[in-house]
Amino acid sequence: xxxxxxxxxxxxSLLFLFLVAPIAQLVATSGAEGGARLxxxxxxxxxxxxxxxxxTAATLxxxxxxxxxxFLMERWRFxxxxxxxxxxxxxxxxxxxxxxxxxxLVLGRESVIGGAALELGLRIVGSPAGIVxxxxxxxxPLYISGAREAFARVNPRYEAVARxxxxxxxxxxxxxxxxxxxxxxxxxxxxxxxxxxSEFGAIVIITYNPKTASxxxxxxxxxFGLREALPVAAILTVLALLPLTALRALRYExxxxxxxxxxx
Amino acid sequence: xxxxxxxxxxxxxxxxxxxxxxxxxxxxxVVIGPAGSxxxxxxxxxxxxxxxxxxxxxLDGRDVITIPPEQRGLGLVYQHxxxxxxxxxxxxxxxxxxxxxxxxxxxxxxxxxxLRDRAVESxxxxxxxxxALARALAHRPSILxxxxxxSALDPRRRETTRRELRRIHREWGLTMLxxxxxxxxxxxxxxxxxxxxxxxxxxxxxxxEVFRKPAxxxxxxxxxxxxxxxxxxxxxxxxxxxxxxxADGAVDARAHQAVxxxxxxxxxxxxxxxxxxxxxxxxxxxxxxxxxEPQVGSSARNHFxxxxxxxxxxxxxxxxxxxxxxxxxxxxxxxxxAHELSLExxxxxxxxxxxxxxxxx
Numbered sequence: 003x004x005x006x007x008x009x010x011x012x013x014x015s016l017l018f019l020f021l022v023a024p025i026a027q028l029v030a031t032s033g034a035e036g037g038a039r040l041x042x043x044x045x046x047x048x049x050x051x052x053x054x055x056x057x058t059a060a061t062l063x064x065x066x067x068x069x070x071x072x073f074l075m076e077r078w079r080f081x082x083x084x085x086x087x088x089x090x091x092x093x094x095x096x097x098x099x100x101x102x103x104x105x106x107l108v109l110g111r112e113s114v115i116g117g118a119a120l121e122l123g124l125r126i127v128g129s130p131a132g133i134v135x136x137x138x139x140x141x142x143p144l145y146i147s148g149a150r151e152a153f154a155r156v157n158p159r160y161e162a163v164a165r166x167x168x169x170x171x172x173x174x175x176x177x178x179x180x181x182x183x184x185x186x187x188x189x190x191x192x193x194x195x196x197x198x199x200s201e202f203g204a205i206v207i208i209t210y211n212p213k214t215a216s217x218x219x220x221x222x223x224x225x226f227g228l229r230e231a232l233p234v235a236a237i238l239t240v241l242a243l244l245p246l247t248a249l250r251a252l253r254y255e256x257x258x259x260x261x262x263x264x265x266x
Numbered sequence: 267x268x269x270x271x272x273x274x275x276x277x278x279x280x281x282x283x284x285x286x287x288x289x290x291x292x293x294x295x296v297v298i299g300p301a302g303s304x305x306x307x308x309x310x311x312x313x314x315x316x317x318x319x320x321x322x323x324x325l326d327g328r329d330v331i332t333i334p335p336e337q338r339g340l341g342l343v344y345q346h347x348x349x350x351x352x353x354x355x356x357x358x359x360x361x362x363x364x365x366x367x368x369x370x371x372x373x374x375x376x377x378x379x380x381l382r383d384r385a386v387e388s389x390x391x392x393x394x395x396x397x398a399l400a401r402a403l404a405h406r407p408s409i410l411x412x413x414x415x416x417s418a419l420d421p422r423r424r425e426t427t428r429r430e431l432r433r434i435h436r437e438w439g440l441t442m443l444x445x446x447x448x449x450x451x452x453x454x455x456x457x458x459x460x461x462x463x464x465x466x467x468x469x470x471x472x473x474x475e476v477f478r479k480p481a482x483x484x485x486x487x488x489x490x491x492x493x494x495x496x497x498x499x500x501x502x503x504x505x506x507x508x509x510x511x512x513a514d515g516a517v518d519a520r521a522h523q524a525v526x527x528x529x530x531x532x533x534x535x536x537x538x539x540x541x542x543x544x545x546x547x548x549x550x551x552x553x554x555x556x557x558x559e560p561q562v563g564s565s566a567r568n569h570f571x572x573x574x575x576x577x578x579x580x581x582x583x584x585x586x587x588x589x590x591x592x593x594x595x596x597x598x599x600x601x602x603x604a605h606e607l608s609l610e611x612x613x614x615x616x617x618x619x620x621x622x623x624x625x626x627x
Contacts, residue, residue, distance in 0.1 A: 159348045162315040163398075165335040166342040167362025167405050181352040 025243075028236050036233035036240075046234055049218040050241065056130050056214065057198035060137035064145045064194050069187065072149035073179070077158065094143045101140055102207025109135055109208070132209035137198035145194035152186020153179065192249040196242045215241070267291040267441055268312060268409060272321035275311040280465060282307055284321070287460045287470040291326065292439040294432075296452040296473065299462035300488065305445040306344075308462065309411045312443065313342045325409055326441075340409040341402030345417055347394035349386045355397055356382040362405035369404035375430055376400045377423070391418030396427060403434065410435075412444040416451070428455070449477070449490060461485060479625045483546040486627065492585075492596040493549040497529030499541040499626055525626065531591040535567040536624035546627050551598035553623035556586060557616045558607060567621040570595060574613045577604065584609075588617050 039046055075087060093101055109116045109126045119126050126132045156179055164174040180187075202216040213221060215238040223231035273285040282304050289295035297305050310316035312323065314335035323330055330338055349358045359378065363369035373379040378400040381393055389397065395418050402410060416424045432455065435442055446452055452459055452473055459473040468488075469481040480486035483494050502524040522537040527547045534547050555561070561569055572588035572595060579585075584604040588595045595617050609615070 157348070159344055159346075160350060162310065162313070162335070163342060163344065163348045163401075164350075164361070165315065166313050166338075166340060166407075167401070168336050169362075170334070170336050178350060182350075 025239055028232065029239055029243075032232035032236035033240065036235075036237040039233045040237065043233075045213075046215075046218065046237070049213050049215045049234075050237065052130065052133070052212055053199055053215040053238075053241070056133040057137055057195050060134045060141065060198045061145070061191050061195045063134070063138055064142040065187070065191050068142050068146040069149055072146045073153055073175070075146075076150045076153040090146055091143050093139050098140055098201065098203025099207055102136060102204035105132075105135060105139055105204060105208055126208075128209050128211065130209070130212065133205055133212075133214055136204035136208045137201050140201050140204050141194045141197040144197050145190045148190025148193055149183075149187055152183040152190060155186060156182045189249050192245045196246050196249075200238065200242050267293075267324070267326055268295065268443055269324040270312075270321065271323075273311065273318060273323050274320035275307065275316055275318050277307045277310070277316050280304060280307060282311060282465045285465075285467050286321075287458070287467055289441055289443055289458050291441055292435075293441060293457040294435060294455050295441075295443040295458040295460060296456035297443060297445045297460045297462055298447070298449065298452050298489075299445075302464075303462045304465040305462055306413050307465075309342065309413055309443065309445060312409075313340060313411055314338055315342070338409075339407055340411060341405055341407035342411045343395070343398045343402045343413065343415045345395075345414040346391075347398035349389070349394055349397055349401070351386050353386070354382070355384055355386060355389070358386065358397055359400050359404055361401055364406070368406070369400070372403045372434075373397075373400040375434070376403070376427060377430075392420060392423060395419060396423075399427070399431070406438075407440070409441045409443070412442065414445055414447065417447075461488070463488070478550070480548055480627060482627055483548070486546070486548040486625075491548045492551045493547075493554065495527070495529035495532070495534070495547045495593070497527050497534075497544065497547060499525050499527045499536070499538075499543045499545055499547075501541060502526050524621070527624070527626065530593050532570065532593050534624055535621040536626055537621050538626045541626060548625040548627060549595075549619055549623055551585065551596045553619050554595065554597035555618045556588075556597040556599055556603075556607070556609075557618070558613075560616050561618045564618060565620065566618040568624070569616065569618045571614065571616050574609060574611050574615055577609055577611060579604070586615070588615060590617070 040050075071090070075083065075090075096104075106127065107113060109119075109132065111117060111120060111127060116126055119131075124131060126135060160178050160182065161174045164178045165171075169177060200216060201214075202220065205214055206217055206220065210217060215234060219231050219234040219238060222234055268287075268289040270285050270287055273282065275282040275285075285308065287295075297308060299305050307316055311318055312325070314330065314333065318331055325338055325340065349355070350361065353361070355378075359373045359382070360366050360369045370379060373382070376396050376399055378393075378396040381389060381397060384393075386394070395415055399412075399415055416428060419427060428451075434440065444451075444455065446455075456473045458470065459476045460470040461468045461476060463484075468485050469476050476485075477489055480489055480491065483496070486494050522539055525536045525538045525541050527534040527536055529547060534549075536547060555566065560571070570588070570590045572590035574586055575589045575594070576587040577584060579601050582601050584599055584601045586597045586599065586604065586609060588597065597617055
């Protein structure tokens, strides 16, 4: 028993070190230089602004579209629900360059949507709009999954009581469901934003220029070597790390019990 | 009024089948049934939370199959209260109220107003139930559905809340339907009792009728009748029938006939308008009189000598089991009577009950 505990502890520690060490090394060796570069490196600053802006736009779109999907998936029992759920998770599982290629087929200049958008003066491929699309495609499933979990934690009987108290569905959603699932929805959107910030594979296919921070990091590595790529990579890591740390702090705070036994 | 005719509904794999009953306007209905019998599903179906799949459901005369919960004019109080944890107690009470001062009055009447400054998370189960009740009433429903609303209240609070709710029910002319496990509560509160099991109504009617005249041996046993005997019954000819039970036994001779019911070594006399044989004879333990001497000159038609096999006391009530020629007969008496008789296991005792106390089903 004791040996098993020691072994489990050892294996866990080794994995933890394996996960943390590269990032810690990256931030420790190049974080300061990356910070300093922010003052002098215009391209880096522009890439970071572009990354943050497009990730925010993608997250907003993900929240607007993903929230109703997550709510319906959680509250509505229908045939083929498992299939729909699998399709929603699919973008998480396919290689991201493949996701970029698939998006290119749908949004490229030769496609119906891409062509129509061009007619309207909106270029998707090779523009910030393309970056937003790539980010949305690969990170929205994370938001939907988190939002579903947040809605699942709200016992439907709260909504039932609110309806018998005179509220129609939308009013119940606004007055009861949203406040009770709010923390989970915020957490899911933070995860989506962080994932969007770190996306590279799909973006590099659909929009190489203008460069997001991840593409800039890759570009500098291939053009100038590791030394030039490190500060950009370190800043990008910190950018993703900050909201995730805030998220964990949010999650470990005491949460109200929304389950059936709330009043037991 | 709540009127269900052949109502069917589904909640996951569970089904309510062919539910029919009526709770008249301003009446107090109680739903009794074991865990998993569909009591909460029935309330949720009436409320419109759980979809009705067939039959007719009328609330105050309206067919409500297409009417959403918020337009049914009813209130629903769950056993766990389901107070909104993101709102204060006061905001919970006022949630559906159109008049805040009226909501406050109701909360005061139910003793929930003193809790208004407390956080929902800090309330006990009983306090949550009181606030949930006040919240539902503050919406001024015409029908109130209650799912074991007093289960977490202490006995004193339960009594005062029950009394106040009864008063509000009468003042407002509310139609109520309450789920309970408590037979005493069902008897105390109910104008109509609905016995539910495995998604079906086994019996419905006035509580005293349901308790005294269960439709089946299963219903009898579920309702706590301890003397349920299987046997054969036959009508007795007028000239050989035992005499009537006496002046207090208001037997309609035209509707009721004397019946002899044989169960193992026992012959039990009963009165019934018709008999089914084989069938069951049900005698509630409260109807069985216990004595240490044979009853002489009694109007009761059924007398049995036996030996006490078990005495169990629960507060003011004592339950005594008697072995009568291998059959067990249970009598319920006050603990004081049991002490006065100095009953002990192994003693010989006599049980008697009137033919009218026997219900055949």
